[in-house]
Amino acid sequence: MYLACGATDMHKSIDGRAWVVQAWFELDPFSPCLFVFCNRQRDKLKAVVA
Template identity: 70%
Template sequence: MLNEVSIDRVYLACGATDLRKSIDGLAVLVKEGFELDPFTSCLFVFCNRKRK
């Protein structure tokens, strides 16, 4: 469960992300793309191609 008090920062991924990667694939994107630890108290936001 997310608690907005515990979130330090919010990171937005630019462009479209293939959300079929599952949580493990997205964690790799955070590690390699953002060069951050995916288990920190940050929120990472990804969008697919159909943003409405």
């Protein structure tokens, strides 16, 4: 499980969040991991799961 520190734009599609996984974490978004993102207010979560 990976948690993205800081705010993430929640308007991004699944492709946008997959790009963030590749760019920020330098990991494969299709690996068997859970990537979790939160919004600026930290009251919503979105995840990428392969």
